[in-house]
Amino acid sequence: xxxxxxxxxxxxxxxxxxxxxxxxxxxxxxxxxxxxxxxxxxxxxxxxxxxxxxxxxxxxxxxxxxxxxxxxxxxxxxxxxxxxxxxxxxxxxxxxxxxxxxxxxxxxxxxxxxxxxxxxxxxxxxxxxxxxxxxxxxxxxxxxxxxxxxxxxxxxxxxxxxxxxxxxxxxxxxxxxxxxxxxxxxxxxxxxxxxxxxxxxxxxxxxxxxxxxxxxxxxxxxxxxxxxxxxxxxxxxxxxxxxxxxxxxxxxxxxxxxxxxxxxxxxxxxxxxxxxxxxxxxxxxxxxxxxxxxxxxxxxxxxxxxxxxxxxxxxxxxxxxxxxxxxxxxxxxxxxxxxxxxxxxxxxxxxxx
Numbered sequence: 001x002x003x004x005x006x007x008x009x010x011x012x013x014x015x016x017x018x019x020x021x022x023x024x025x026x027x028x029x030x031x032x033x034x035x036x037x038x039x040x041x042x043x044x045x046x047x048x049x050x051x052x053x054x055x056x057x058x059x060x061x062x063x064x065x066x067x068x069x070x071x072x073x074x075x076x077x078x079x080x081x082x083x084x085x086x087x088x089x090x091x092x093x094x095x096x097x098x099x100x101x102x103x104x105x106x107x108x109x110x111x112x113x114x115x116x117x118x119x120x121x122x123x124x125x126x127x128x129x130x131x132x133x134x135x136x137x138x139x140x141x142x143x144x145x146x147x148x149x150x151x152x153x154x155x156x157x158x159x160x161x162x163x164x165x166x167x168x169x170x171x172x173x174x175x176x177x178x179x180x181x182x183x184x185x186x187x188x189x190x191x192x193x194x195x196x197x198x199x200x201x202x203x204x205x206x207x208x209x210x211x212x213x214x215x216x217x218x219x220x221x222x223x224x225x226x227x228x229x230x231x232x233x234x235x236x237x238x239x240x241x242x243x244x245x246x247x248x249x250x251x252x253x254x255x256x257x258x259x260x261x262x263x264x265x266x267x268x269x270x271x272x273x274x275x276x277x278x279x280x281x282x283x284x285x286x287x288x289x290x291x292x293x294x295x296x297x298x299x300x301x302x303x304x305x306x307x308x309x310x311x312x313x314x315x316x317x318x319x320x321x322x323x324x325x326x327x328x329x330x331x332x333x334x335x336x337x338x339x340x341x342x343x344x345x346x347x348x349x350x351x352x353x
């Protein structure tokens with residue numbers, strides 16, 4: 001079985017609304033018979049991808065965008081280099097059987113495409129090289145080769161699914177669970193008044209009234225990275241694979257979804273991070289919190305204690321496999337720990353060789 005890397009995080013967020021549902025309320029879920037706070041995997045994956053770029057963990061040509069606006073992106077690169085950039089961009093995508101439709105005078109692909117920055121540049125090069133002959137077999141072969149063989153790191157990690165062009169699908173090397181609170185959560189409401197600074201003395205000063213939903217919770221977060229699949233997706237480039245693992249670890253720990261942050265500023269790093277390198281099946285430890293952690297001196301320490309207890313039970317039942325590194329700011333973990341995220345990262349990368 002391929003080597004896998006597991007990530008277990010306990011993280012307390014101050015009052016906020018990091019990930020909203022269709023009503024604007026914080027997402028939630030029932031687990032263990034009680035309502036839990038929830039942050040979707042999609043929300044964290046987007047935060048991770050954005051953190052790759054903002055923290056410069058990876059080079060721009062190793063990253064991707066998810067967009068319906070690939071025609072405009074390609075046309076911009078072709079402006080002044082081919083007679084009709086818009087037409088050439090559409091023809092390129094048609095060579096890959098990707099459908100384009102007009103939306104409010106703009107050309108959009110039928111669904112979001114996850115494509116690397118470098119791949120977009122290479123597609124533009126094909127259009128320039130094959131001007132006036134984009135219907136030819138050589139051009140079609142070049143486009144298909146770009147979309148099927150070149151992978152950005154975030155595409156390699158999170159995968160790509162194209163219903164109409166399955167040859168260009170990429171199996172995700174990383175799986176990210178929905179984060180759930182370790183305890184029962186009740187939704188709260190903030191009534192707010194926006195004051196009109198220029199209101200006259202006899203006028204109502206409230207320019208707007210409203211409510212915003214929020215909660216505060218301690219979350220268990222889990223992800224697993226399949227190293228062999230990541231290597232396949234990145235063409236066995238060992239240096240890029242190591243940098244991808246390092247970037248994913250850093251971003252998974254440090255990235256936070258952006259929902260309502262201007263209102264709540266819930267920028268709270270994790271209190272506990274454990275990484276396990278193993279060669280058997282992955283194990284999500286959410287079962288540690290099937291019985292909601294009670295409020296006793298807060299939730300963080302109780303959550304870490306429950307996690308270790310459950311972890312030990314599973315290791316006893318199914319066998320302990322692999323090497324584990326733990327960063328614990330609570331002082332609850334019984335066993336060896338590292339002093340910093342840098343030390344954890346260095347230990348993992350050294351073990352990977």
